[in-house]
Amino acid sequence: MDRWKPNKFVKLHQQLGxxxxxxxxxxxxxxxxxxxEDLMNIFMNLSVQGFKRKHNAISLWxxxxxxxxxMDPDQAIVVLRSTLNKNYIHKYTKYLFGNGLVFAPVGIWHRRRKILAPTFAPRYVSKYVTVFETHAKIVVKKLASKVGKGNISCWDYISRYALDSICETAFGVNIDVQRQPDHPFFNAFVENLKNIAARLCQPWLHVDALYKLLPVYIRQExxxxxxYDFVNDLICKKKALIEERDGIEAEVDNQLMIEISKNIDKAYTLEELREEILVLALAGTDTSTVGICFTILLLSQYSDVQERVYKEIQEVLSDSEKPLQMEDLFKLKYMKAVINETLRLYPPVPFIARYCKQDLKLPTGVILPEGSNVVISIWGIHHNPQHWGEDVNDFNPDRFMSGQIPNAFMPFSHGPRNCVGYQYAMLxxxxxxxxxxxxxxxxxxxxxxxxKNNPLRLSYDVMMKHVDGFTVQVESRG
Structure with missing residues (x-):
């Protein structure tokens, strides 16, 4: 071990390693x-190492x-409740998202969350179901031409659906990327995120002076x-429309974020609104898309589970064409269990990073010294056999049918900085x-x-994704 490394970290590394x-x-x-893909395999390997160690934890340099x-839920809960400071690695996400809610320092985060939280209150979220269904029906129409035509990738269809949905529910604007294959905002957003993910885990790309010499930096700019141009234009047009209609717009089209931000403390600035729109575009698009696509992929592999889900849908909704209501969705108990089991096996955000600004004692007695960078492996917690049993790698929705959610289940994080839009994502x-x-x-x-012997190939791309594009085949039920 290098002599110049702080002794407090060296001692803990000797304990964990x-x-x-x-x-x-x-x-x-x-x-x-x-x-x-290599990075995701490395992270999963680290998690498995943690299972086998005394403290369910590892350390590295x-x-x-x-x-x-x-990789243990009890330790993770202590960290996530006590340590609200984001890890230094988030500086690379700030390149695009600035101080948006997910990445903001604690002082900024408090105010931002206070302003944004009402947007995802249950009384508003329930109104979004109609928007979700409207945009999902566009996916239905687009898939009609793919029935019986062999392999298709779900990702592009669902990610476009999700971006249309988040823009209309949160900002009252339908940008219609589902009908525009070459939509400049969508394509630029996807490319920029991919490059950010590549930089996060490669220390040699952390040096700004070096990174700015590479061709990828020119593409990022x-x-x-x-x-930025697209979002700024969206905000300015929306603000003008709200002012013209004297605030009626929020009620008319369910747009809330800009309107609500005027009523608490000081309104969001243009820059702050842009940051929050982009964070919501990331969280609302990728989180929902990953959850939907992994569920479709698993249902394609487990036909018995898929038919049980379909039977439940028929029992609750029959063949009625009436619009979906939130109370209908709450009756779909097995569907919820299937989604939860999918999120357990394939959590969209597999790792969460925090920074300790003071010493923190864990339930195992391990003390994390001030200055420690902590990575909570959500993937590891969800795959820890000590908490889920020896069938931990099996897809078994019935483990969630008891109605009691284990504390080892945290796909939307935990504590004060958990995902503010988890109900939105589930709906x-x-x-x-x-x-x-x-x-x-x-x-x-x-x-x-x-x-189990031929698992899905996964990649770490800000969110966890399927290397093979969530490939399935489609058959008509008609």
């Missing part, structure tokens, strides 16, 4: 070389930066301008699946069969 070779100066950084990885996922499953049956893609 990992199974990888340590190299002078760079520490364990060489183990993180690879593409996004990326150069001179010390990290502790936690180009796509960022497209994104979006449920509404979309109901709308699609009433019309279609999803079957395994040709040459894509998954089981």
């Amino acid at each position: 990992n199974d990888w070779t340590y190299f002078p100066i760079i520490g364990n950084a060489i183990s993180f070389i690879g593409n996004n 990326l150069g001179n930066m010390f990290f502790v990885g936690i 180009h796509t960022k301008k497209i994104i 979006s996922i449920t509404t979309t699946l109901v709308t699609l499953l009433r019309q279609y049956r999803f079957t395994p893609a040709t040459n894509f069969t998954y089981d």
Whole structure:
């Protein structure tokens, strides 16, 4: 171990450690070389290492930066409730999102959350179901031409649906990316996120002076301008419309964020609104899309589960074409169990990073020194056999049918900085699946069969995604 490393971290590393070779100066950084699929495999390997250790935790060095990885829910809850400061790694997301809610320092986060929280209050979220169903029916129409035509990737259809939904529910604007394959904002947003994810886990790209010399930086600047110009224009037009109609707009089209922000403390500035819109676009689009796509993929592989879900939908909704209501969705108990089990196996945000500004004692007796970087492995907690049993890697929705949610289930994080829009995400996922499953049956893609011996190929791309594009086949139920 290098002599210049702080002794408090060296002692904790000797207590926790990992199974990888340590190299002078760079520490364990060489183990993180690879593409996004390699990175996800590395993170999963770290989590499994943690299961086998006394404290359900590991430690590692990326150069001179010390990290502790936690795979136990009780320890994770202590960290997430006590440590609200984001890890330094979020500076790279600030390039696009600034001080948006998910990434903001604690002082800024408090005010931002206070303003934004009413947008996701149950009395408003219930009104969004109609918007979700409307946009999901566009997916139904687009998939009609794919019935019986072989393999298709769900990702593009669902991600476009989700972005249309978040823009209309939160900002009252339908940007209609589902009908515009070359929509500049959508394509720029996807590309920029992909490059941010690549930079997050590669320490040699953390040096700004070096990064700015690379061709990818020029592309990032180009796509960022497209994104910012589009959102700024959206905000200005929306503000003008609200002022023209004297605030009636919020009631007319369910747009809330801009209107509500005027009523608490000081209104969002243009820059703040842009940051929050982009964070919501990220969280609302990718979180919902990942949840929907993984569920469709698993249902295609488990036909018995899919038919049980469809039977429940028929029992609750029959063959009625009446618009979906939130109370209908709440009756779909097995559907919720299927979604929860999917989110357990494939949490959209597999890792959460925090920074300790003071010493923190964990339930195991381990003390995280001030200055520690902590990574909560949501994937690890959800796959820890100590909490889920030896069938932890099996897809078994019945484990959620008791109605009691284990504390080892935290797909939307935990504590004060948990996902403010988790109810929104669950309603979006449920509404979309109901709308699609009433019309279609999803079957395994040709040459894509998954089981314990042949698991899904996963990648770390800000969210956790499927390398093979969530590929399935579509059959009509009619």
